[in-house]
Amino acid sequence: MKAHEGDVLRFTGRTVGCPEHHATVVKVLGxxxxxxxxxRYEDGHETEIFPGPGCVIETRPAHETSFGRPHRVRR
Structure with missing residues (x-):
């Protein structure tokens, strides 16, 4: 998995009733x-993560800053 600053990580719900959530990559540490x-998650909190198998990277155009439709998807 490879990401760039500004990409969005989309985490799919792995159990019934667990909604999908998103986080924006603010820094690549690897x-x-x-x-x-x-x-940085949608609610504003930040953390460091190693994404698991339920995560997809959505690459965003440089001018797009809000959560919305992805430009292209990398796995």
């Missing part, structure tokens, strides 16, 4: 775009 990532 080498060559690999984890760990410093991310």
């Amino acid at each position: 080498q060559n775009g690999e984890p760990p990532y410093r991310v």
Whole structure:
């Protein structure tokens, strides 16, 4: 998995009733775009993560800043 600053990580719900959530990559801490990532969730809190198998990276256009439709999806 490789991400860049500004990409959005989409976490799918793995259990019934657990909604999908999103986090924006604010800093790539690994080498060559690999984890760990410093991310900011929709509610504003930040943390460092190693994404698991239920995560998809949505690459965003440089001018798009809000959560919305992805430009392209990388797995």
